[in-house]
Every structure is written in structure tokens, then in C-alpha cells.
Amino acid sequence: MKVGAPPPAPVGGGIGAVLRVRPFLLLWLAQVATQVGGNMVIYGLTVVVFSTTRSNAAVSLLLLTFLVPAVLFSAVAGVYVDRFDRRTILIATNVLRGLAFVVMWAVGPHLAAIYLLNAFVSLVTVFFAPAEASMIPQLVPRPLLIAANGLFTFTLNAAFALGFALFGPLVVTLAGADALLLVIAALYLVAAGFCATLPAAPPDDGRRSAHEVVVDAERAMESTFAQFREGLAFIAGHRPISWSLAYLAITASLIGVLGVLGPDFATRALGLAPKDFVVVVLPLGFGLVLGILLLNTYGGYLPRRRVIEGGLVALGCLLGLLSVAGPVTRALQAATPNGSIVDLSGLLSLLAVVVAIAFLAGIAYAVVAIPAQTQLHEDLPADVRGRVFGVLNMLVSMASFVPIIVVGPIADLVGTPTVIFAIAVLVLLAGLGSILLRGPLRPGEAALRADQPAPGPVDPLTVALRAEEHVGEAMPGAAREPRVASGEPAPPASEPAPPPRGRA
Secondary structure, eight states: OOTTOOOOOOSSOSHHHHHTSHHHHHHHHHHHHHHHHHHHHHHHHHHHHHHHHOOHHHHHHHHHHHHHHHHHHHHHHHHHHTTSOHHHHHHHHHHHHHHHHHHHHHHOSOHHHHHHHHHHHHHHHHHHHHHHHHHHHHHSOGGGHHHHHHHHHHHHHHHHHHIIIIIHHHHHHHHOHHHHHHHHHHHHHHHHHHHHTSOOOOOSOTTOOHHHHHHHHHHHHHHHHHHHHHHHHHHHTOHHHHHHHHHHHHHHHHHHHHHHHHHHIIIIISOOOGGGGHHHHHHHHHHHHHHHHHHHHHGGGSOHHHHHHHHHHHHHHHHHHHHTHHHHHHHHHHHSOTTOSSOOTTTTOHHHHHHHHHHHHHHHHHHHHHHHHHHHHHHSOGGGHHHHHHHHHHHHHHHHHHHHHHHHHHHHHHOHHHHHHHHHHHHHHHHHHHHHHHOSOOGGGSOOOTTSOOOOOOOHHHHHHHHHHHHHTSOTTOOOHHHHTTTSOOOOOOOOOOOSSOOO
């Protein structure tokens, strides 16, 4: 076997087969550690910054330090990654991120240091992502590439729920935000250990000068902007694509809003400590999981557009209820007679109401985001999938900038419940607007007739695998990581590091 070539494919296929390839298993474990750790730190630093400043604007600035470096540098990072040994890059970036969080723990709640170190971690991550994806074809035989890419995409989606909604709140609640920083540092150093066991991956052409690398980076940037313009033109000319983009932008923005306003809502509306906004995040995560399971079982029997629109309307109503949960709960408690045979105080407690609303909102979020992403996969023609997907991901990330920048300062002026209520109205109007403006369902969108065979369940992992397969079919110039993992020359990475949200 040729040196540096992937091992022969194991007997069989799918996720089980690709996990039996030990080098890939170690790379995937490194991805799990870094993705879960990265989402945990979003939760932890949000708590630290708000506890220190009591300012929503400060939290907005924190989240921007996650996003801005990725958007500015992701287009050229892949070019520089191709210049060096990818295994070395994987090890170095994980070690640097681990050490950055150790330093962050040592300096304590120093706001400027948190911002600078967090921006540094985001910048380092921009170089880690393409190096990680570029290792896949060296570790995995070609017949298993689709399964390997699908598993990486599924892990990226699941890491948000595990890190931001489960492990982050759990560690902060049990041990505090300071301990969380050490846990995350340990995860990155463990990931560096996993990457150290991988085979070397030297650059394909080590004879290029530094000047040539810079020229390639400039061309990559120019190509990215050219593809961006082409993608915008395609989106403008295809109304269903524009609607799917709008749905995804709304869900992405809501996650950013939750990250900014969550600690203040826990403090002022619920009377809790900033770290206790887990009472909103955790049931939201459980609702998201249940929403996926419901889609898996019943999603194939329902018209997808109506599911999305119903989810938006429900999400708007639930956010509105969340914003007035305090006054309504106190009014209901006051209306309950003291001598009532049935004691409703537990059911009418503010925390119980908020947990129930957040759980239902998680279900509503799932039935908007997942069908919208699936619809996008089906609506895009094969010859532009990769190019438009790169543009769409960039647009969705940019769409999340606006609420992150705006809602923090506004909430400081008018109050968090007022801002949440205004957002609820906008989401509700978006759902009703989709129903009214898009009109009746087209024949292909209508619900299944009784004489038609019932579709099978919609497995989210299968959707992820098919998405990567579609991207692999894309035309040259597609700026997506899985295309790098297909064994072809690496194009510029146009997808920024994810903001505090999950893609499904």
C-alpha cells in the first residue's frame, strides 16, 4: 500500500465501518472534544461576562468575538493550511486553545482579557477546521468518505445541544464557571493527544514560496467574493430558496438572542443567578431532541412548508408567553383561593411555567430549522449546491450578527422581557407572512393522499449523510469542508465557525 494512502475499506459500510478505522476514530474523538468544549465555553463565558458587568451589551460583544474572526479569515485559512503538515496544525491549534483557556482561568473575570483571548481562540479555530476536514481522505478509504463526512456533520449539530444546553450548564452549576474553563482546556489538550497519534500529513507541494501562498490566498478571497455574488443572484431568482434562507436566518438569530439575553432574563425576570438560565436552556435542549424524534416519526406524513410555518407561529406565541410569564404567573397565583382543595402553587410557580414554555419552544425550533434545511437540500439543483450552500451558510451567520449587536444595548434600555416580546411578534409575523405571501401549497407540497404509500421516517443522521453526498456532487469552486474531504484540492473555506447555534 502506498505511504500516506488511506487503509483498505472494512467489510460493510456506514457509520459502524468508518468508526472501525482507528485513525479516523481518534480524529472524530478529537472533533467531539473540541466541538462540545467550544459550545460549553459559550455558555460559561456568557455567565462570567454578565455576572461581571450586568450588561447585555457586554454579552453581545462577547459573542461577536466568536463570530468576527471566523468571518474575516475563513476564506483564506484553507490556503495557508495546505502549506504545512496538517497533523502539526491539528496538534498546535488544540494546544494553543487549551493554553488560552488556562490563561483565561488564571486572569479571572478581566473583561478585556476575556475578549482578546476569546478572539484568539476563534482565530485559531479558523485554521483547525480545514486541517481537520483535510485529514479525512488520508485516514478513510474512498467508499467510506460519505459516511465519515456525514458523521462529522452530525457531530457538529449534536455538539451544540450537548455543550451549550447540557454539559456547560451542568459544570457551571456544580463547580462554577472557573472550573468550566479548566475542563475545556483539558478537552482541547486531550484532543491534541488524539491528533498526535495520527499519521503525518505533509503538504502536497512543499516547494511553493511564501509569496506564492499569499497570492493563492488573494485569489481565494477574490473567488469567495465572486461566488458570493453568484450565490446572491441565484437566491434572488429563486423564491423558495429565499424563503428557506429566511427560515434558517430566523432560527440562527434566535439562538444568538438567547445567548445574549439569557443571563439577564434569569436574573431580572426569574430572580435567579446569571448561571441559572439553564432553566431555559436545558428544557429547550430536551424539546429540541423531542422535536427531532417527532419529525423522525411523523415528518414524512406532513406538508413540510406547513410544518415550518406552524412552527414559526408556535415559536412566536411561546416567546410571547415567556416574556410575560412573570406577571401572568403572579396574577394566576393571586386568583387561586387560599382555601382551595387542590393546591396549584406548584403548577403555577414561575419556574415551572418557564420550563414548560422553553420545552415547547425547543420542539417548535426543531420543526422550523430541520425541515427548512432539508427543503433547501431538495430545492437546490446539483450543479450549484456546493456554491450556494457556502453562500447560504455565510448569509445565515451574518444574519445572526444583527440581533447579537442590537438586542443587548436595547435590552439594557427597555428591559429584557420587552425585547423578547418584540422578537416574539416578529417571529409570529414571519410565520403568518409565509402563510399569506406564499399562498396555497403547490401540488408537490400538499399532504399525502390516503391512497398514496406512506413515506418512511425521516432520520436526521440520514439527512446529514445525504447533505454531504449532495455537496460532494457540487461543481468546482464549492466552498465546503466536506468537499475538501473528498480528496480533491482544497478550495477556500467560506463557512465560518458556527455561532452559538446548531445546524440540523
